[in-house]
Amino acid sequence: MSKFKKKTQVKQEIPTSSMPEVVFMLLFFFMVTTQLRKTSIEVQQRIPDATQLRKLIRKTLVANLYIGEPRKTMEFGKEPKIQADDVFIEPKDIVLWATRKKDALAEAERDQLTVALKVDNEAKRGIIADVETELRKANARKILYSTLEKKKENL
Amino acid sequence: MADIAFLLLTFFLMTTTIANDRGLILQLPPPPEALPPEDIKIQEHNMFKIQINSSDALLVEGNPMSDVSGLKDDIKKFIMNNGADPLSSDSPEKAIVSFKTDRGTSHKRFVEILDIIQGAYYDIYADQAGVSNERFRKAASDLNDGDNRAIYEKGKKGYPMNLSIAEPTKGGN
Numbered sequence: 001m002s003k004f005k006k007k008t009q010v011k012q013e014i015p016t017s018s019m020p021e022v023v024f025m026l027l028f029f030f031m032v033t034t035q036l037r038k039t040s041i042e043v044q045q046r047i048p049d050a051t052q053l054r055k056l057i058r059k060t061l062v063a064n065l066y067i068g069e070p071r072k073t074m075e076f077g078k079e080p081k082i083q084a085d086d087v088f089i090e091p092k093d094i095v096l097w098a099t100r101k102k103d104a105l106a107e108a109e110r111d112q113l114t115v116a117l118k119v120d121n122e123a124k125r126g127i128i129a130d131v132e133t134e135l136r137k138a139n140a141r142k143i144l145y146s147t148l149e150k151k152k153e154n155l
Numbered sequence: 156m157a158d159i160a161f162l163l164l165t166f167f168l169m170t171t172t173i174a175n176d177r178g179l180i181l182q183l184p185p186p187p188e189a190l191p192p193e194d195i196k197i198q199e200h201n202m203f204k205i206q207i208n209s210s211d212a213l214l215v216e217g218n219p220m221s222d223v224s225g226l227k228d229d230i231k232k233f234i235m236n237n238g239a240d241p242l243s244s245d246s247p248e249k250a251i252v253s254f255k256t257d258r259g260t261s262h263k264r265f266v267e268i269l270d271i272i273q274g275a276y277y278d279i280y281a282d283q284a285g286v287s288n289e290r291f292r293k294a295a296s297d298l299n300d301g302d303n304r305a306i307y308e309k310g311k312k313g314y315p316m317n318l319s320i321a322e323p324t325k326g327g328n
Contacts, residue, residue: 023160030167048263050270052277052288055296056176116176119262126258128265129323132183141183145266149177 039086042076043068046121050147061112062144063101065094067127068120080123082131091130098138111139118146179269181320200242201249203233205268209259213268223271230275234314247279247314255321272318280310 043066056062066083070076081088084097102110115135119128135143205226206214213220220226234250236243244250252272256265274288281291284306291310294303 020157020160023157023164027160027164027167030164030171034167034171048266050179050266052179052270052274052292053177054180054292056180057297059176062176114180116178121261121263123262124258125256125260125262125265125323128262129256129258133187133322136183136186139186141185142180143183144176144178144180145262145269146176146178147266147270 039083041066041083042071042088043081043083044071044120044122045118047118047146047148048121049150051150053147053149054144056114056116056144058112061105061109062114062116063098063140064116064118065131066118067123067131069122080120080127082127091127091134094131094134095138098135098140102138102140112142113140114142114144115140116144116146179266179273181269181318197251198245198249201244201251203230203244203250203252204255205253205272206255207257207260207264207268209257211261211264223267226268227271227275227278230272231279234275234279248317251317251319253319253321256323258323258325260323273316276314276316276318279314283312283314284310286310 045066045068064084067080069078069080070088076088082091082094083089084094089097098113098115101115102113105113117128117131132143135141204214204216208214213223215226215229230252233243233252234247236245236250237247238245254268254272277288277291281288284291284294286294286306291306294300294306294310298304298307
């Protein structure tokens with residue numbers, strides 16, 4: 001019996017002296033990986049998933065277009081809309097928008113602009129095709145359909 | 156100390172969005188006006204037709220298809236045919252995958268099929284370059300690196316990605 005009693009008397013407190021270090025490490029991780037978002041997205045974004053993803057290396061050469069049903073359906077209706085930077089735009093405004101994005105880049109890199117289309121699952125091809133036609137006119141022909149990585153399946 | 160650190164940690168945890176610049180890359184054709192009106196005859200057997208209607212139903216080479224698991228292999232077989240089957244493509248250069256959707260097709264379905272088509276091509280490229288599919292895609296993403304460029308060029312040699320995405324038809328909305 002005495003043997004068992006001894007065991008219960010062992011101290012079981014977790015040392016907390018190294019906690020700040022752990023917390024700081026996590027803090028630095030998030031500080032480094034974080035990117036403060038400049039625009040608030042006003043359309044639904046349920047991004048589809050795919051397997052054959054490719055990564056864009058140069059973030060400065062990417063321009064984002066968000067397409068989906070507006071979050072505030074009371075104000076803007078249920079039809080999918082295109083959001084560029086902070087505003088909703090119509091397909092006809094895309095040429096101007098793409099030209100502005102190109103002008104912001106260095107001259108040698110203008111043809112490398114990639115337009116990332118972040119399109120909601122439920123948006124229809126019609127509106128996306130309109131956007132693509134305008135991008136062709138603006139000669140911003142590299143596009144990327146943003147997708148997530150699909151979980152491995154047993155096919 | 157730990158309190159302040161925790162506060163900062165929570166702040167960054169809440170505001171963080173890990174940037175997601177990944178997806179399916181596509182090169183659009185030049186604007187319609189820039190293309191001279193050519194009358195190119197493409198032989199029927201050099202086209203692999205994939206169509207999706209407004210209710211997301213799939214039609215491959217004229218036949219309805221509900222299970223897409225075999226589609227990738229069909230496309231690969233079509234591209235690599237090299238004239239073996241007279242009803243399939245003559246050569247990888249001439250083989251064209253034609254992908255047509257409707258204005259009412261959902262983006263989810265479009266991406267699903269585009270993923271399969273691009274997957275078929277990447278598989279062929281990776282095979283030719285002697286690397287895995289993942290490695291090839293990684294190489295294609297960063298061509299400034301010498302090794303990557305070598306893999307990319309070795310893989311793509313002789314197999315242009317002839318993917319034609321047609322203007323969607325006006326069916327349902």
